[in-house]
Amino acid sequence: MDQPDDSVVVVVRGDLDVDSAPVLTTALDQVLAVPLPRVVVDLSGIGFCDSIGLSAFVVGHHRAAALGGWVRLAAPSEFLVRLLDRVGLTPAVPVYREVADALVDRGAY
Structure with a gap:
């Protein structure tokens, strides 16, 4: 989903594991192939x-x-919030409650 400010929302659904992660990697490769990429990854559909x-x-x-540019993670489940925090990813990659918050950099965890 393209946004008016050229940011892109990448929607992820299902399980993100060794079998499906290459699909996300390919999608990110495509949207990061521009100067100053701004990408929000919608995690709301990840189990x-x-x-x-x-x-x-x-x-x-x-x-x-x-x-x-930047990559921001948005709308993770409680499980995923705990996982991102436990592995130390949240200080490096901003995580937001909602996609709309990530697009405007408001309300990161």
């Missing part, structure tokens, strides 16, 4: 996430930052 899925977030974040 499970393993280390390969978490790695996709980190790699995407680093690629965007190197290009002067």
